[in-house]
Amino acid sequence: MKKRTGVDAAAQLVHRFMETLHPNRMDGMSETAFPPPPGYIALRICMFTGQLATEETQHVALEWFRPATEPVEKSDVYRKVAIDTRTGHPALADCPDELIRQKTYVALDERFAAWAKQSGLELPPVAMLDAPSLPGQAPPLRIAINEPPDGETLLPDPETPADLSTIPLHATVTRARPQVVWYVDGKPYEVVDYPYSTRWKLTPGHHTFQVKLPYAPVASSKVRVTVQ
Numbered sequence: 694m695k696k697r698t699g700v701d702a703a704a705q706l707v708h709r710f711m712e713t714l715h716p717n718r719m720d721g722m723s724e725t726a727f728p729p730p731p732g733y734i735a736l737r738i739c740m741f742t743g744q745l746a747t748e749e750t751q752h753v754a755l756e757w758f759r760p761a762t763e764p765v766e767k768s769d770v771y772r773k774v775a776i777d778t779r780t781g782h783p784a785l786a787d788c789p790d791e792l793i794r795q796k797t798y799v800a801l802d803e804r805f806a807a808w809a810k811q812s813g814l815e816l817p818p819v820a821m822l823d824a825p826s827l828p829g830q831a832p833p834l835r836i837a838i839n840e841p842p843d844g845e846t847l848l849p850d851p852e853t854p855a856d857l858s859t860i861p862l863h864a865t866v867t868r869a870r871p872q873v874v875w876y877v878d879g880k881p882y883e884v885v886d887y888p889y890s891t892r893w894k895l896t897p898g899h900h901t902f903q904v905k906l907p908y909a910p911v912a913s914s915k916v917r918v919t920v921q
Contacts, residue, residue, distance in 0.1 A: 730759075733757040733758060734757065734763060735755055735757050735758075736755070736756060738753065738755070739752065739768035739770065740754050741770050741799065741801065744766050744767060744768040744769075745765070747771065749772075749773055770800055770801055771800075772798050772799075773795050773797050774796055774818065775788075776793065776794050776796045776818075777792060778792050782818055783818055798817040798818075799816075799817075801814075803869070803888065807861075807863055807889075807890040809888075816888065819869045833868075834868045834911055835867040835911075836864060836865070836866050836873065836905070836906070836911060837864060837867075837913055838862075838863075838864050838903075838913050839863045839865060840860070840862060841860055841918050842916070843916045844917060844918070845919070846919045847895060847919065848921050849895050849920070849921075855894075856894070859892040859894050859895060860892065860893055861890060861891075861892055862875055862891050862892060862893050863888075864889040864890075864904040864913060866887075869887055870887070871886060872885065872887070872907055873885055873905065873906060873907070874907055875902065875903075876902065876904070877893060877902055878900055878901055879901065889904070895920050897920050897921065898920060899919050900919075900920065901917050902917075
C-alpha cells in the first residue's frame with residue numbers, strides 16, 4: 694500500500710464490487726462534468742505553488758475562482774536550463790550551440806528537495822542552486838540539520854524488525870554543495886549527495902549527529918538524541 698490512497702485503491706475496489714453485485718442498477722453512475730459556480734473564472738494553476746501556470750509548467754490543474762480572488766503571479770518553480778551534453782552540467786558561455794540542449798527542472802524550496810527526489814522529480818543541478826540572485830550578495834555558507842530534531846527522545850516500534858527500525862536524516866546547506874558527510878557520535882557515517890538525506894538505524898543510547906562539508910572547515914551544530 695506504499696504511496697497508495699483511498700481514491701486509487703480502496704475506492705476502486707468497492708466500485709468494482711458494486712458494479713458486479715448490481716449490474717442492472719448503473720443508472721446515474723457515469724461521470725458528469727462539474728458545474729462551475731455562476732460568475733467564476735477558470736485558470737490553469739501550477740499544482741506546486743498555486744500560482745498561474747506558465748508554458749514550462751508540467752503539473753497543471755484547472756481551478757475555478759471567484760472574481761478578484763484569483764492568483765496574479767506566475768509560478769517560477771519550473772526552470773529551463775541550457776545543459777552541456779558533454780558534461781550534463783549547465784552550459785558555459787563558450788559551449789558550442791550544437792552541444793547545448795534545454796532541460797526543465799523543478800526548483801522547489803530546499804525544504805521540499807528530499808520529497809521531490811522521492812517523488813521522481815529531477816532536481817536542478819547544484820551549480821544552478823548555488824548561484825546568488827544578485828552579484829556580490831551570496832549568503833554565507835551554513836549547514837543545518839532538520840531531522841532529527843535536537844533533544845528528541847526516540848522509542849523504537851516493537852512491531853518493526855530491528856534492521857528496519859530507522860529514522861530519516863536530513864540537512865540543508867545555504868549555498869548548495871554536491872555532497873556532505875554525516876557524522877554520528879563523532880565518526881563519519883555516510884557521504885550523501887544533494888539533497889543530503891539518508892537514514893540511520895536506531896541504536897539504544899545517547900547519540901550526536903553533525904554534518905560537515907568534505908575538505909572544508911564548515912559544519913552544522915551538533916544534534917543530540919536519545920534512543921530508549
